[in-house]
Amino acid sequence: xxxxxxxxxxxxxxxxxxxxxxxxxxxxxxxxxxxxxxxxxxxxxxxxxxxxxxxxxxxxxxxxxxxxxxxxxxxxxxxxxxxxxxxxxxxxxxxxxxxxxxxxxxxxxxxxxxxxxxxxxxxxxxxxxxxxxxxxxxxxxxxxxxxxxxxxxxxxxxxxxxxxxxxxxxxxxxxxxxxxxxxxxxxxxxxxxxxxxxxxxxxxxxxxxxxxxxxxxxxxxxxxxxxxxxxxxxxxxxxxxxxxxxxxxxxxxxxxxxxxxxxxxxxxxxxxxxxxxxxxxxxxxxxxxxxxxxxxxxxxxxxxxxxxxxxxxxxxxxxxxxxxxxxxxxxxxxxxxxxxxxxxxxxxxxxxxxxxxxxxxxxxxxxxxxxxxxxxxxxxxxxxxxxxxxxxxxxxxxxxxxxxxxxxxxxxxxxxxxxxxxxxxxxxxx
Amino acid sequence: xxxxxxxxxxxxxxxxxxxxxxxxxxxxxxxxxxxxxxxxxxxxxxxxxxxxxxxxxxxxxxxxxxxxxxxxxxxxxxxxxxxxxxxxxxxxxxxxxxxxxxxxxxxxxxxxxxxxxxxxxxxxxxxxxxxxxxxxxxxxxxxxxxxxxxxxxxxxxxxxxxxxxxxxxxxxxxxxxxxxxxxxxxxxxxxxxxxxxxxxxxxxxxxxxxxxxxxxxxxxxxxxxxxxxxxxxxxxxxxxxxxxxxx
Numbered sequence: 001x002x003x004x005x006x007x008x009x010x011x012x013x014x015x016x017x018x019x020x021x022x023x024x025x026x027x028x029x030x031x032x033x034x035x036x037x038x039x040x041x042x043x044x045x046x047x048x049x050x051x052x053x054x055x056x057x058x059x060x061x062x063x064x065x066x067x068x069x070x071x072x073x074x075x076x077x078x079x080x081x082x083x084x085x086x087x088x089x090x091x092x093x094x095x096x097x098x099x100x101x102x103x104x105x106x107x108x109x110x111x112x113x114x115x116x117x118x119x120x121x122x123x124x125x126x127x128x129x130x131x132x133x134x135x136x137x138x139x140x141x142x143x144x145x146x147x148x149x150x151x152x153x154x155x156x157x158x159x160x161x162x163x164x165x166x167x168x169x170x171x172x173x174x175x176x177x178x179x180x181x182x183x184x185x186x187x188x189x190x191x192x193x194x195x196x197x198x199x200x201x202x203x204x205x206x207x208x209x210x211x212x213x214x215x216x217x218x219x220x221x222x223x224x225x226x227x228x229x230x231x232x233x234x235x236x237x238x239x240x241x242x243x244x245x246x247x248x249x250x251x252x253x254x255x256x257x258x259x260x261x262x263x264x265x266x267x268x269x270x271x272x273x274x275x276x277x278x279x280x281x282x283x284x285x286x287x288x289x290x291x292x293x294x295x296x297x298x299x300x301x302x303x304x305x306x307x308x309x310x311x312x313x314x315x316x317x318x319x320x321x322x323x324x325x326x327x328x329x330x331x332x333x334x335x336x337x338x339x340x341x342x343x344x345x346x347x348x349x350x351x352x353x354x355x356x357x358x359x360x361x362x363x364x365x366x367x368x369x370x371x372x373x374x375x376x377x378x379x380x381x382x383x384x385x386x387x388x389x390x391x392x393x394x395x396x397x398x399x400x401x402x403x404x405x406x407x408x409x410x411x412x413x414x415x416x417x418x419x420x421x422x423x424x425x426x427x428x429x430x
Numbered sequence: 431x432x433x434x435x436x437x438x439x440x441x442x443x444x445x446x447x448x449x450x451x452x453x454x455x456x457x458x459x460x461x462x463x464x465x466x467x468x469x470x471x472x473x474x475x476x477x478x479x480x481x482x483x484x485x486x487x488x489x490x491x492x493x494x495x496x497x498x499x500x501x502x503x504x505x506x507x508x509x510x511x512x513x514x515x516x517x518x519x520x521x522x523x524x525x526x527x528x529x530x531x532x533x534x535x536x537x538x539x540x541x542x543x544x545x546x547x548x549x550x551x552x553x554x555x556x557x558x559x560x561x562x563x564x565x566x567x568x569x570x571x572x573x574x575x576x577x578x579x580x581x582x583x584x585x586x587x588x589x590x591x592x593x594x595x596x597x598x599x600x601x602x603x604x605x606x607x608x609x610x611x612x613x614x615x616x617x618x619x620x621x622x623x624x625x626x627x628x629x630x631x632x633x634x635x636x637x638x639x640x641x642x643x644x645x646x647x648x649x650x651x652x653x654x655x656x657x658x659x660x661x662x663x664x665x666x667x668x669x670x671x672x673x674x675x676x677x
Contacts, residue, residue: 008470011442042520046661053629057517057663060443060563108449108468119469124456131453139450150620153443153563154631157624165624401470410442 007401009109009119011061012411016381016400023391028382030374030404043364048074048333048355052158055351055366059410060153061104064097064145065344066351066366067158068220073351074160077338078331078359085325086162091220092172092318093148093158094342095311098219099141099182100152101345102266102304102311105408106189107134110301113402114196133185137308140175140182144315147171161329172319179319183312187284190305194288200387201297201403203380206261208268209372211343217276217310218269219343225272226262227293234341237350241367254372263376264347264369265407266303267294278317281310297380297406304408333359344369346408370409377407431577434464434477436498438484438491439518439546442467444509445483447566454570458577477502479576485511485518487546499553506572510562512549514633515666517562519546522666547666557582560614562631562663568616585615588635589628592619601627607652609659612638633664640673 007014019027039058043051051070056063068090075082082090107130108120117123124131142152147167149155157163211218212225224240225231232240242258256262271292277285285291285306290299337354347369354362381400390396433455435445445467448455455462463473480502486492499505507513515522522545549555559568568584575582585591589610593600601622602608608627610619614635621628644655656674659665 008466008472009468011467013437013466038518038521042517042524050661054517057441057443057562060441060446063441063443104446104449112470118471119462119465121452121456121462121469124453128453128456131456135450135453150624151563151565151617153446156621156626163624164626 007404007411009112009405010409010411011059011109012409014404014409014411016397016404018381018385018393018396018400020393023389025382025385025396028378028385028400030377030381030409040364040366043353043361046361048077048160048331048353048359048361051160051351051353051361053154053156056154058366058368061101061410062097062344062346063154064094064149064158065342065349067155068094069340069342069344069349069351069366071158071160071340072221072342073338073340073353074331075338076340077336077353077355078160078333079336080161080331082162083325083327085323086327087220088318088322089148089163089166089325090158092144092315092322093155094219095315095318096141096144096148098311098345099308099315100138100145101141102308103134103138103141105345106301106304106308107131107138109408110304110405111193113405114193114301133189136178137182137185137189140178140312141308143175143178147175159329161331162325162327164329166324166326169322169324172322176316176319179312179316183280183309186305186309186312187280190284190302190309191288193305194290194302196301198296198298199384201380201384201406202295203263203267203297203376204295204383206263206376206379207256208271209256209262209264209348210268210272211341211348212272213276215276217273217278221340221342224341224348226256227268227271230256234339234350237339237341237367238352238365241350241372243367253374254367255375261375261379262372263407264372265300266307266345266347267297267300268347269343270294270303270306277306278310278313280313281306284309297403300406300408331359333357346370346410347372368410370407370411373407373409377404377409380406431459431478432461432463432476434474434480434498434502435462435466435468436464436480436482436484436494437466438482438495438512438549439487440484440509440511440516442483443563444511444561445481447508447564447569448481450566451570451573455573458574460573460577475501478504479573480505482507482512482549483509485514485516485546486549486552487518487543489543492543492552495549495552504556504576505549505553506557506559507549507555508559508569509564510560510631510633510663511546513558513560513667514664515546515548517663519666520661521546523660545666548668550668557584559584560616560632565616565618586635587615588638589613589615589617589619589622589632591615592617593622596623598622601625602646605650605652607647607658609643609655609662612640612643630659630662630664633667634669636669638669638673640670 211222606627610628
């Protein structure tokens with residue numbers, strides 16, 4: 001017996017298939033039918049300069065992540081390093097995106113599940129302040145991106161070598177009062193939401209993979225680590241994380257050495273880097289009793305709020321010490337290849353390019369977080385459904401959808417790379 | 431008023447604008463009947479206003495957009511994908527089989543149309559909101575105007591006017607490839623304000639002087655104008671296509 005449903009409150013279009021045998025869930029399949037857009041194929045033959053603009057269009061919710069992994073890959077290829085000031089501004093840009101993207105997920109996509117409502121619009125009919133204050137938090141992230149990049153979705157100023165224009169100190173400093181208000185609101189919501197009832201949606205038997213930096217909670221770059229002792233550099237990514245095709249499907253998945261399943265995203269960052277959270281973020285996590293090792297996917301709503309608080313606090317730090325960089329973008333192309341990795345809101349995002357001597361793209365390979373999390377989503381749904389053992393298939397689908405949302409999948413992102421399709425019977429998906 | 435928000439091939443970046451104005455929509459008493467990304471209960475009945483994000487690029491989407499049209503009093507496309515075919519329409523100018531097999535190891539399983547096309551290639555569109563992504567202020571202008579029964583005001587003039595208004599030095603004169611003189615205004619001349627040439631997110635004005643700009647690009651060694659447009663977000667827009675067909 002199988003059931004197909006349309007996933008709602010996720011970015012992009014997908015379905016879940018639940019395969020039942022003797023009342024037990026035998027298999028769960030996340031089926032993605034979002035139309036492919038072939039971004040990697042379209043990049044070939046174009047100049048390295050289009051990378052931040054074209055790859056941003058993969059995702060309207062995390063374009064900064066694509067821009068940052070992309071420009072760092074170009075810089076790696078051409079042997080360019082940027083100043084610490086530029087690096088700091090990039091982090092601020094990226095914190096803006098974590099705040100904005102997590103804000104969307106926490107309030108608009110995830111929260112209705114805890115209220116038993118269809119949408120935040122429904123919640124707002126009874127509690128208008130929640131919507132207004134949730135928007136305030138989300139929007140301050142957007143405002144940071146806008147000042148640095150001109151607009152929230154697909155900002156225009158990011159480039160290999162720096163930014164085409166740097167913001168004035170004054171513009172950034174004016175944001176501080178609103179950022180501080182957002183910190184207070186986020187702490188209020190964190191405490192309020194920590195009292196929700198969290199079902200046991202544990203992620204079992206998987207490695208938790210994130211970036212690692214010696215003295216900071218990773219965001220812009222770093223090495224790759226797991227809770228099971230894995231450690232490698234960004235250049236080794238494609239020799240360890242192997243994409244493979246299961247014999248029964250054409251869906252490409254990604255596993256450590258082609259075998260071990262893993263999960264990326266806020267829950268992995270949190271577990272692997274907890275002590276490096278900003279002061280307030282760490283303090284409030286301790287207050288609500290949230291600490292490693294957290295495996296419950298339902299609690300990611302709290303982890304995202306903690307990462308919002310961390311990002312807000314770090315943003316203030318960067319703004320207070322901001323000095324407008326004066327460097328000009330100066331690129332010399334050569335025949336070469338490079339990689340870039342960063343922590344997108346949903347987890348590690350890896351880019352690899354090779355270029356000819358004029359900087360034209362020969363090959364592009366992008367591995368977004370959501371395609372890496374396919375196993376984690378399917379396994380967690382299966383374990384959860386068997387644990388709660390509800391007999392009714394409609395109820396099962398309803399619960400399965402909640403687990404999928406815990407991972408904040410961005411199907412629009414995944415589609416361009418997921419070698420999508422799992423041929424269940426005659427179901428041929430794009 | 432009953433609203434539907436629909437998504438086809440796209441990045442989700444335009445429909446997010448509805449999140450930002452959700453508070454105002456509730457104030458105005460709009461009923462959001464269909465919006466898969468925002469709510470788990472959705473109704474596909476009759477819509478006063480349907481907003482469509484994304485390009486049509488699979489056979490299923492072709493059928494669905496026709497159904498949406500039948501059920502909607504007004505159909506508004508939002509963003510470059512729905513208006514022009516989007517960045518994914520670059521494939522319309524390439525060898526499709528090659529693109530397909532460079533991304534998918536088993537291209538046989540991929541069911542997709544050879545071309546990514548604008549919504550207006552399939553059904554009648556009442557209004558286009560341009561941009562990649564759209565400007566949320568323009569969306570709000572459209573929603574409120576239609577609510578009040580007046581014609582929304584969206585600029586028809588080229589981006590250059592926004593630059594002049596902001597006092598930006600002309601980046602084309604400064605040697606950067608800028609499409610601003612043939613592109614619709616609406617973003618606030620963002621790229622030139624950030625020392626870069628406009629790359630055409632808002633698509634062409636109704637009668638762009640492409641030949642003249644092509645000549646300027648050639649004279650200044652800024653590359654081929656058509657190549658620049660083709661590899662951009664509105665390359666498959668009707669206005670450009672008519673021009674390419676002339677040769």
